[in-house]
Amino acid sequence: MVQHYASLSGVNLQDTCLTIGSFDGVHMGHQQLIKELNQNAHRVGAKPVVLTFHPHPSVILRGRTGSFYLTTVPEKVKLLDELGTDIVISHPFTYELSRSTAREFVLYLMEHLGFRQLWTGYDFALGKGREGNVEYLRSLGAELNFQVHVVKPITSDGQTISSSQIRNLLMQGSVEEANKSLGRPYKVTGEVIHGDGRGKSIGIPTANLDTGNEKLIPGAGVYACRVVIMDKLWPAAVNIGTRPTFESADQRAHVEAHILDYSNDIYAQQITIEFISRLRGEQRFQGVEELISQIHNDINKTRELITG
Incomplete structure (x- = not known):
């Protein structure tokens, strides 16, 4: 059974393998990333941790409104549990958090999660202005002693699967195509x-x-x-x-x-x-x-x- 925390506050872990993202929809691309994270974490004796955010960062960064979520927080946690994740943290995304530099945010995560591996998608970035891209994180990992693993994207009908792609399909009524990308x-x-x-x-x-x-x-x-x-x-x-x-x-x-x-x-x-x-x-x-x-x-x- 997955352990779910509503924020990083009070969470103090060591020896974890971490992935970070909104994971809205927990689609086929997310599933591949999380399966690889979980398999590797269990192989090396670490706990797999998924750090996600609510509200969605676009609500804070771009003032997004309306009904756009593919999964509610409880739905997302249930899907991540079914994939074998040990720990899910639904951290509040705030304007203050968005102003953190990549280095500040990584140090904050290391303090609470003690991760030794960071698993990401190919286009992942964190920190103010998305400065913490894969190249930056690999350099920071060499300094702070964590590894960065990048999982290749998954495609459907020649298109990279993404939450945005699935939202567009659903708004067009193309539920069969959306279901292929979701895997359900x-x-x-x-x-x-x-x-x-x-x-x-x-x-x-x-x-x-x-x-x-x-x-x-x-x-x-x-x-x-x-x-x-x-x-x-x-x-x-x-x-x-x-x-x-x-x-x-x-x-x-x-x-x-x-x-x-x-x-x-x-x-x-x-x-x-x-x-x-x-x-x-x-x-x-x-x-x-x-x-x-x-x-x-x-x-x-x-x-x-x-x-x-």
């Missing part, structure tokens, strides 16, 4: 809340999700998905969008899941949607009958894709 289906968890009852009124009830304000929601459209309810999987046709067929002043993107062959009351429960395939983009229909006909087509396609 993209997931969104939320609480089932009361909607306006339109689905139920046309005989196709939906679970409306409150997904919070952090997690990235795929682009508008209809998706074939699996829904996790009480640890059991159910096929679901999921609509994301503003319901353009109905006149409404509410232009927020809604996440609505029609769960196939399921009729239990799940209001106020947490459920997780696993996105498998995009069926179509968001459409405006001439009337409710046309909409109902298309939804039944979506349900049939979902059943074929998810249950075979």
Whole structure:
């Protein structure tokens, strides 16, 4: 079981192998890096440590806002645990931290983590102005007695896998391509809340999700998905969008899941949607009958894709 710390404060370790990064999404590239870190650490009798940050550095450095995270902190810790990591530290990223020089930050990490190996991606850099690139860190390692190991990037369809690439794919609705880079289906968890009852009124009830304000929601459209309810999987046709067929002043993107062959009351429960395939983009229909006909087509396609 992984040990998770909410900051470096009070953490004092020795003989560790360390990697540092946001690791948003824990995608295939991250997984390769962390697998190599863990294998090598266990081989030399050291503890593998993953130092990650929350909020994402771009929130502090560039004022980034909106729902863009591929993984929440608990999701990230769970994924890192599944990869065999011993210790995860989700250190708060602050403006003060961003002003640290590379040398200051490395000395701070050595004080708390006592690392003897630093494992990085090919484009890694730390410290003010990203001055602590791989070349700089190797020079500093020779002085401070730690080794730097660089892991080659992983590609998918000729492109280097990155969190930014996956975000772009998801915003385009390209969930199948995003899933290849993640190595698993993209997931969104939320609480089932009361909607306006339109689905139920046309005989196709939906679970409306409150997904919070952090997690990235795929682009508008209809998706074939699996829904996790009480640890059991159910096929679901999921609509994301503003319901353009109905006149409404509410232009927020809604996440609505029609769960196939399921009729239990799940209001106020947490459920997780696993996105498998995009069926179509968001459409405006001439009337409710046309909409109902298309939804039944979506349900049939979902059943074929998810249950075979």
